[in-house]
Amino acid sequence: MAARFPLREHQETTFSSELKLIPRWSVAAAILIFVVMQYLFWVVFPQGRHHPPAPMGLRIYFALSWGALASLYMLMVGYVSNDSPRRGMSARIWMVICLVMPGGIGAVLYFLLRQPVISLCPACGTRVESEYHFCPQCAYQVSASCGKCYRSVRITDLYCVHCGHDLVSDNRPARLHAFQS
Numbered sequence: 001m002a003a004r005f006p007l008r009e010h011q012e013t014t015f016s017s018e019l020k021l022i023p024r025w026s027v028a029a030a031i032l033i034f035v036v037m038q039y040l041f042w043v044v045f046p047q048g049r050h051h052p053p054a055p056m057g058l059r060i061y062f063a064l065s066w067g068a069l070a071s072l073y074m075l076m077v078g079y080v081s082n083d084s085p086r087r088g089m090s091a092r093i094w095m096v097i098c099l100v101m102p103g104g105i106g107a108v109l110y111f112l113l114r115q116p117v118i119s120l121c122p123a124c125g126t127r128v129e130s131e132y133h134f135c136p137q138c139a140y141q142v143s144a145s146c147g148k149c150y151r152s153v154r155i156t157d158l159y160c161v162h163c164g165h166d167l168v169s170d171n172r173p174a175r176l177h178a179f180q181s
Contacts, residue, residue: 018079026078030071037067076107087115088127146170 041063054062077098084091098106117130123140133145133152144153146160147170153160157167 018083021082022075022078023082026075026081029078030074033074034067034071037070038063041066073104073107080107080110084110084114086117088118089115 041059046059077095080094080098081091084094094106094110098110100106101109115129118127119130119142120126121128121135121138121140121142124135124138126135126137128135128142131152133143133150134141144155144157145151146153146163146165146167148165149160149163151160151162153167159166
């Protein structure tokens with residue numbers, strides 16, 4: 001039964017894989033917010049009767065910068081909504097914190113306090129952090145690791161890139177031999 005479950009390789013996150021976490025509703029809201037900010041800076045604010053109109057360069061600068069900041073903030077809230085559940089955190093609470101705390105403090109708190117990515121053990125279903133090599137409940141090996149320094153290695157590696165240990169000499173489980181070339 002253990003051979004049915006593939007060993008997960010240590011997954012490194014890339015910028016493009018993280019961008020895929022931003023939901024479409026967040027992209028639509030960011031575009032809408034950018035358009036609303038342009039409307040405010042080009043139609044509503046120049047209508048003020050008490051102030052002379054600002055120079056054109058300053059208006060362009062403020063319209064683009066405030067629109068971009070508001071849009072990026074909405075994209076970040078969308079990212080938090082999809083990133084927090086995969087880390088075992090409440091999406092609703094973190095979205096509210098990000099929206100309510102002024103000046104991006106909520107976003108900074110999220111990135112400082114977020115937990116590691118969580119996955120399930122294929123053998124027993126226990127929630128396992130991504131940097132674990134073995135399940136803490138059933139000792140099932142969930143990712144490849146060196147037998148000497150216990151750091152992550154690729155399944156196809158013959159030697160550990162950290163300590164030079166001969167990985168072929170390790171007594172790896174039978175399910176790992178299927179991945180050997």
